[in-house]
Amino acid sequence: MVKLYNQGVYLLNGSEIVPDGADAVREIEGKVGHAVSKExxxxxxxxxxxxxEHNTSPDMExxxxxxxxxxxxxxxxxxxIQTARASGLERFPIPYVLTNCHNSxxxxxxxxxxxxxxxxxxxAKKYGGVYVPPHQAVIHQYAREMLAGGGKMILxxxxxxxxxxxxxxxxxxxxPELVKQLLNKTYDIRxxxxxxxxxxxxxxxxxGPQDVALAIIKATFANGYVNNKVMEFVGPGVEKLSADFRIGIDVMTTETTCLSSIWKTDAVIEEFFEIHGRKADFEKLSPGETAYYDGMVYVxxxxxxxxxxxxxxPSNAYTIRELNQNxxxxxxxxxxxALVSLGKDVNFTLQDKVRNGKLYVEQGIIAGCAGGGFENICAAxxxxxxCGIGADEFTLSVYPASTPIYMELVKNGAVAKLMEAGAVVKTAFCGPCFGAGxxxxxxALSIRHSTRNFPNREGSKLQSGQIASVALMDARSIAATAANKGYLTSAADVMxxxxxxxxxxxxxxxxxNRVFDSKGIADQSAKIKLGPNIKDWPEMPPLPEHLLLKVVSEIHDPVTTTDELIPSGETSSYRSNPLGLAEFALSRKDPAYVGRAKEVQKAQKAIEQGQCPLEVLEELKDVMEVVRRRYPQAGEGTLGIGSTIFAVKPGDGSARxxxxxxxxVLGGWANIAEEYATKRYRSNLINWGMLPLLTDxxxxxxxxxxxxxxxxxxxLEKIKQKENKITAYIVKxxxxxxxxxxxxxxxxxxEIIQKGCLINYYRDQNR
Known part of the structure; x- marks a missing residue:
């Protein structure tokens, strides 16, 4: 069903595959009539x-x-926006849409x-943006309907x-990468x-689309085949898929850890733009006569x-047929x-879900940017x-991805059929996807057409002894399971x-009638409303000459998600309060982390207040005695003290x-990892002035x-001198x-690392 090529490939006329090899160039010349270099x-x-088209540098490397x-x-x-304001924001230089779909x-x-x-x-009024009120649309559906355009780029x-x-x-x-764009800077990558x-x-x-997406994720996640790369969808199968079907596959490419995605476009996508009153935004896209790719996923x-x-x-995928048989x-x-991620703190089991040889689930959800599309819900x-979903434990909730979709589902009778069956149809909301609904x-076990099923992603709290879990499925098979009153059923068995x-x-x-659109016009007289929980970022010191870091958390899971670094769900109300939110850091993975980090941070705060750090953190006396034997200059005015964590492969998942x-904000100066799961997590570390250290x-x-x-x-000098190899010393x-x-x-x-964070970097530039 999915095959990965172990070498680069040439694609001729968008359809014929020629694997790279010794005779590839000669073969291609024979087919197209002229020589073509790989470059x-x-x-x-x-x-x-x-x-x-979007690159502003003098080269494409x-x-x-x-x-x-x-x-x-x-x-x-x-x-x-708070970061951008602290860095000198005057107006939004490009269209910026603020949707409200998480804390709705x-x-x-x-x-x-x-x-x-x-x-x-x-x-949005003051700086010239667009504001989409709660329950109108989830962020990505609004972008599809109102922002996307052929050949464009959106961050x-x-x-x-x-x-x-x-x-x-x-x-x-x-x-921070959006902050750079708001300040007319660039997104810099190789x-x-x-x-x-x-x-x-x-x-x-x-x-359905989720089935295709899960098959691709299963084949590409663990081996990093598309990690930080662009996935370009081509081939004759594209034209056999509706726009909604393509969108449903595309949104899940994030779970492969790719950087971005792009598809060839055709009359189907042109019709999508025409339906949404934006036909002029369509552009026909296809690879050239002979295109070279660094690899290929054949589906x-x-x-x-x-x-x-x-x-x-999402990569822990099976066919439903295979699961039911085994x-x-x-x-x-x-x-x-599960023991790797959950440990022995809770008694996690799925064996008790088997009833009369069948897997029983307690909940079904069709929602968000992945499941809430028009065709998914119509099929369900x-x-x-x-049918009826029954009066037992099983429940079914459906969240259309936008109000326009919801209205059309009401008009064509789909909502009536769902409600009659016993489903609850709700407004556009991302809550079930990140644990807030x-x-x-x-x-319990929930089956969901949403994007992720990480531990506790559905809202249970391991630290409170609660554990539930999520399995990802397509809306069609979720509906088939609902029709079978909660017993896992493949849509192929009922359609x-x-x-x-x-x-x-x-x-x-x-x-x-409802969305505020400034049309790009900033009203500098508008007054920003700041609620009492909206706090400014605390002051962050620049990188000192020398650093002394205490390891305050050690995580040995094969992959650590951003959900485990800072939980989703109940923490979302504190995202505007940096210090308040920090109290939740690593709470699901290492509850003692915050206390340890704060204890070390006392020493750095003492330095910043002109006090002796050894007086507030007794253990430093012995540590500094060892350090000063070889580095007597590491002392007052030259030393920074903070914390670091080790994780094997941190940062999978959310961009948060x-x-x-x-x-x-808890005094962290670095992460240490064997590798970073995503570019975006590593970028976040750097933009907050943290060293993204790697260990071999x-x-x-x-x-x-x-x-x-x-x-x-x-x-500090090593960063200035662009050194890659950093020699440090464990203090024994x-x-x-x-x-x-x-x-x-x-x-x-x-430079951002030297300044201590992106805010400091831009603030110094604007002085």
């Missing part, structure tokens, strides 16, 4: 052409990208969430910023590799079956894997037509034909900058451990040498 063919990808548009939601835009319910924390919304509205502060199916290269990043995703054939009956759509991603990662074995395997309503009961999708009609009046900034020592051979101090002599009875790497860093990134 020239690499310029014929869709991705290369779009990146070239080191890109400096300026985006066409920006988008954020209500747990990211406050921090972004305003149900927890008093006035906190609605205060954030009012902050967003008043900032969003949400990891699922993916509009490639519509011909838009979109990238999800941490907030030219990424481009991987072709060749779609062939057409999906079988009962197979035979006809062989993809209905899939299920078991807890606790229930005991697969459930046991999931339980064993048809499967459930005339429809949290299942303790021990004998593809349902004829009703025509979609987009009503733009919904947004025209708070996974890094929370560590920073494997976890079982680490020379340092939780509680150890590591001394970094002359670290003597100094034990250890070596770290920084990896490739741009000149700007090194």
């Amino acid at each position: 020239e063919a690499a310029k014929e990808t869709i991705a290369y052409r779009i990146l070239k 080191h890109l400096r990208i300026k985006f066409d548009k920006l988008t954020s939601h209500d747990i990211t835009f406050v921090g972004i 319910l305003c149900a927890v924390g008093g006035t906190i969430n609605e205060d954030d919304h009012m902050f967003g509205l008043t900032c 969003g502060s949400d990891s699922h910023t993916r509009y490639g199916a519509l011909g838009t290269m979109a990238i999800g990043e941490g907030g 030219m990424p590799e481009v991987i072709a995703v060749y779609l062939d054939g057409q999906p079988s009956i009962g197979v 035979d759509l006809g062989k993809v079956e209905p899939m299920i991603a078991m807890p606790f990662h 229930l005991s074995e697969i459930l046991h395997d999931v339980e064993q894997k 309503s048809e499967i459930l037509s005339g 429809d949290t299942p009961a303790d021990g 004998d034909r593809e349902y004829q999708m009703p025509k979609y009609h987009f009503d733009s009046n919904i947004y025209a 900058e708070q996974a890094a900034s929370c560590q920073k 020592e494997k976890e079982e051979q680490l020379a340092f451990h939780n509680g150890d101090y590591i001394f970094f002599p002359d670290i 009875d003597d100094l034990v040498e250890v070596t770290f790497r920084l990896g490739e860093m741009t000149e700007n990134e090194r």
